[in-house]
Amino acid sequence: MGVFHDEITIHTEGETDIVDITSDIQKTVNKSNLTEGIACIFISGSTGAITTIEYEPGLMRDLPRALEKIAPKNIHYDHHETWHDDNGHSHVRASLMGPSLTVPIRDGKVVHGTWQQIVFVELDTRPRTRNILVQIVGE
Amino acid sequence: MGVFHDEITIHTEGETDIVDITSDIQKTVNKSNLTEGIACIFISGSTGAITTIEYEPGLMRDLPRALEKIAPKNIHYDHHETWHDDNGHSHVRASLMGPSLTVPIRDGKVVHGTWQQIVFVELDTRPRTRNILVQIVGE
Amino acid sequence: MGVFHDEITIHTEGETDIVDITSDIQKTVNKSNLTEGIACIFISGSTGAITTIEYEPGLMRDLPRALEKIAPKNIHYDHHETWHDDNGHSHVRASLMGPSLTVPIRDGKVVHGTWQQIVFVELDTRPRTRNILVQIVGE
Numbered sequence: 001m002g003v004f005h006d007e008i009t010i011h012t013e014g015e016t017d018i019v020d021i022t023s024d025i026q027k028t029v030n031k032s033n034l035t036e037g038i039a040c041i042f043i044s045g046s047t048g049a050i051t052t053i054e055y056e057p058g059l060m061r062d063l064p065r066a067l068e069k070i071a072p073k074n075i076h077y078d079h080h081e082t083w084h085d086d087n088g089h090s091h092v093r094a095s096l097m098g099p100s101l102t103v104p105i106r107d108g109k110v111v112h113g114t115w116q117q118i119v120f121v122e123l124d125t126r127p128r129t130r131n132i133l134v135q136i137v138g139e
Numbered sequence: 140m141g142v143f144h145d146e147i148t149i150h151t152e153g154e155t156d157i158v159d160i161t162s163d164i165q166k167t168v169n170k171s172n173l174t175e176g177i178a179c180i181f182i183s184g185s186t187g188a189i190t191t192i193e194y195e196p197g198l199m200r201d202l203p204r205a206l207e208k209i210a211p212k213n214i215h216y217d218h219h220e221t222w223h224d225d226n227g228h229s230h231v232r233a234s235l236m237g238p239s240l241t242v243p244i245r246d247g248k249v250v251h252g253t254w255q256q257i258v259f260v261e262l263d264t265r266p267r268t269r270n271i272l273v274q275i276v277g278e
Numbered sequence: 279m280g281v282f283h284d285e286i287t288i289h290t291e292g293e294t295d296i297v298d299i300t301s302d303i304q305k306t307v308n309k310s311n312l313t314e315g316i317a318c319i320f321i322s323g324s325t326g327a328i329t330t331i332e333y334e335p336g337l338m339r340d341l342p343r344a345l346e347k348i349a350p351k352n353i354h355y356d357h358h359e360t361w362h363d364d365n366g367h368s369h370v371r372a373s374l375m376g377p378s379l380t381v382p383i384r385d386g387k388v389v390h391g392t393w394q395q396i397v398f399v400e401l402d403t404r405p406r407t408r409n410i411l412v413q414i415v416g417e
Contacts, residue, residue, distance in 0.1 A: 001140040001279040003314040003417055005384060036142040038179045038241075038274050040316045040380045046332040046394040053234045054185040058217030058227070066210045066231045071344045078336030088336065092344045095331045099394070102179045102241045102316075102380045104274035106144060111272060116185040116238070133389060135316050135382035137276050137415050139142050140279040175281040177318045177380075177413050192373040193324040197356035197366065205349045205370045241318045241380045243413035245283060250411060255324040255377070276415050277281055 001139045004032035008132040012122035015090075016064035020055045021132060022117045025103075026110050028134045035108040037138015041101045044133060047090040047124035049097035055117040063121070067093050090123040097121065105138055140278045143171035147271040151261035154229075155203035159194045160271060161257045164242075165249050167273045174247040176277015181239045183272060186229040186263035188236035194256040202260070206232050229262040236260065244277055279417045282310035286410040290400035293368075294342035298333045299410060300396045303381075303388050306412045313386040315416015320378045322411060325368040325402040327375035333395040341399070345371050368401040375399065383416055 006028040010019050025041060041050050053059055070093065077088020101118065104111040112118060120132055145167040149158050164180060180189050192198055209232065216227020240257065243250040251257060259271055284306040288297050303319060319328050331337055348371065355366020379396065382389040390396060398410055 001142075001417075003279075005314065005382065036144065038177070038276055038316075040382055042380075042382050042389060044389055044394065045391040046330060051234045052185060052238050054218075054230055056218070056221045058219070058221040059230050059234075061217045062227050062231050063234055066235065070209060070235075070348060078339045079332075079334070080336070082334045082336040088340050091332055091337050092340050095329045095337075095341055096344065096348075096375065097235065098237065098376065098379065099330045100380050101237065102181075102239050104144065104179055104181050104272050106272075106274070111181060111183055113184040116183065133382050133384075135384070137316055139140075140281075175283065177316075177415055190373045191324060191377050193357075193369055195357070195360045197358070197360040198369050198373075200356045201366050201370050202373055205374065209348060209374075236374065237376065240376065241320075241378050243283065243318055243320050243411050245411075245413070250320060250322055252323040255322065278279075 002034060004034055004136045006134050010130050012128050012130060014127045015125050017122040018060050019120045020117045021120055022112060025118055025134055029105055029110055032136050034136050034138040037105045037136055039103050039105055040135045042133045043099045047087060047094050048130060049094050049121045049123060050101040051097060051119060052116045053119055054115040087125045090125060093123045141173060143173055143275045145273050149259060149269050151267050151269060153266045154264050156261040157199050158259045159256045160259055164257055164273055168244055168249055171275050173275050173277040176244045176275055177241055178244055179239060179241050179274045181272045186226060186233050187269060188233050188260045188262060189240040190236060190258060191255045192258050193254040226264045229264060232262045280312060282312055282414045284412050288398060288408050290406050290408060292405045293403050295400040296338050297398045298395045299398055300390060303396055303412055307383055307388055310414050312414050312416040315383045315414055316380055317383055318378060318380050318413045320411045325365060325372050326408060327372050327399045327401060328379040329375060329397060330394045331397055332393040365403045368403060371401045
């Protein structure tokens with residue numbers, strides 16, 4: 001049994017950019033030499049989320065539209081008064097989606113469906129460099 | 140310390156069928172002989188979700204109504220143009236809810252409240268056979 | 279490798295009270311003597327949620343407003359007919375947000391951003407005493 005950790009660095013193109021990180025996570029698992037266990041994928045920061053989605057162009061527009069419905073960009077947020085900021089909706093969306101995803105590792109592979117990719121969702125209003133943490137516990 | 144994995148197979152009755160899998164997960168824990176640790180419950184596929192809910196008939200109708208509000212079935216989804224599919228809302232709901240739940244194992248029991256069950260939520264538009272993965276890390 | 283568990287007891291002030299539990303979780307990690315691994319933070323009960331947020335006064339009002347949009351308090355819930363209860367929206371919100379958060383532990387520290395705190399969100403309609411479980415697996 002052991003613990004392995006690594007960081008994936010990505011550059012996002014701004015609001016609701018969705019980045020497929022599945023192969024990066026698989027590379028981390030390969031490096032770990034752990035073949036059975038669980039991986040925790042975590043974004044340190046309060047305006048991004050980790051989830052899974054079928055990574056095809058249509059859903060890359062459909063998910064942002066749903067987020068705009070849940071927490072619209074152009075309504076009042078008290079957060080803007082605290083910091084004279086413009087990303088209250090980004091924070092709210094991130095808290096609702098969650099910063100963390102936990103997935104099984106089996107036979108040295110990150111488990112996911114054929115049409116299911118692990119993604120980082122940029123919820124901030126500008127392009128960002130993001131360090132995504134991968135923490136694996138297993139054997 | 141060790142890792143144990145198992146799969147739970149269920150048959151769902153179609154859209155927003157909510158299936159209580161708490162006792163199946165407890166059986167997996169029993170088989171594992173692990174008494175302290177964490178269990179990751181994961182659906183491989185992009186149109187289902189794992190969460191907890193009080194498993195009573197009223198909420199089985201209330202949660203679907205809320206999902207219909209968040210990502211309605213009968214609006215346009217670009218996903219439909221990619222695959223000539225009808226389940227764009229299923230994918231969006233699944234990405235928002237998440238495919239994974241992680242719960243503590245203590246004294247050989249899956250921890251949950253008396254009025255809180257672990258459930259699979261079918262978000263696809265038709266009945267499906269689902270293999271839910273349970274990955275336990277502990278001692 | 280080992281497993282450590284602990285419970286954090288908090289008193290909430292009622293509906294959508296958001297409580298910063300980051301330092302409590304760090305104390306649990308300190309007690310565990312585990313320095314690398316993952317922590318599962320879990321609320322046993324079906325009307326609360328665990329997530330992360332920038333803990334500043336504006337967002338403490340913005341997140342509740344978004345929840346009111348997603349699952350409004352004053353609409354019909356079938357749950358009320360089951361129990362003659364008033365908290366159908368609490369249950370729906372809790373199922374959507376999720377009862378569990380998994381975070382990495384590195385160098386003896388719970389990983390989180392400077393402007394990102396780990397919080398319990400009270401979704402029930404009254405003040406509650408809540409026992410939050412922290413389960414750490416690591417070395």
